[in-house]
Amino acid sequence: MKRKIALRFTLLILVFEVGFMVNASAQRTMAGQGYISADCLYDFENFGAKAEYGQYTLGGFWSVGASGHFYDAPTSSRYNLEYVHCYVFGGYMHRLVGTRRRSVNLYGGGGVFMGAEVLDPMSRLPKDTVLGIGRTAFLYGVYAGLSAEFFIVEKVAVIAGALVPLNFSSGIRMLNYDVCLGLKVML
16 A cells, blocks of 8 residues: 555656656746847837847846837927946846746846937037037946846747836936837847
């Protein structure tokens, strides 16, 4: 009798182990797995883009990349001041929720960035315009973000999210926001 119970218990454990191994191999993201992604950025007025490389951990992923965004700001004259933020960044996003097989995930986190702010990059302002600040400035700050990934096939995901960069050195605007839409490819 005890042998039958022990045999059934052993078979039950083996079935569970095989079931968990199959699920683990079907997960879309695994610790140590790399990816590349490209996003379009939009702040409901102007566009930008970012590209990044990252690697998943047990609880989320780290990333490094580059971003560029066109902005404009009203001036006291009839012209808008166009400016560009170009920077490199690095950060960590923690998985907040995800499906069992990780085909849909929501992440939250942040990071740091540094780069340049370039005023009137296309030289559209009249030559006699006095800006009161330099045309190029060092840019640095921190950002917070939310990101959702939706796997459409095994190694490709559509990503959507929002970023809020806080620029400590911008001469125009300290706080910006972007919504993001892009693709992520697992390596």
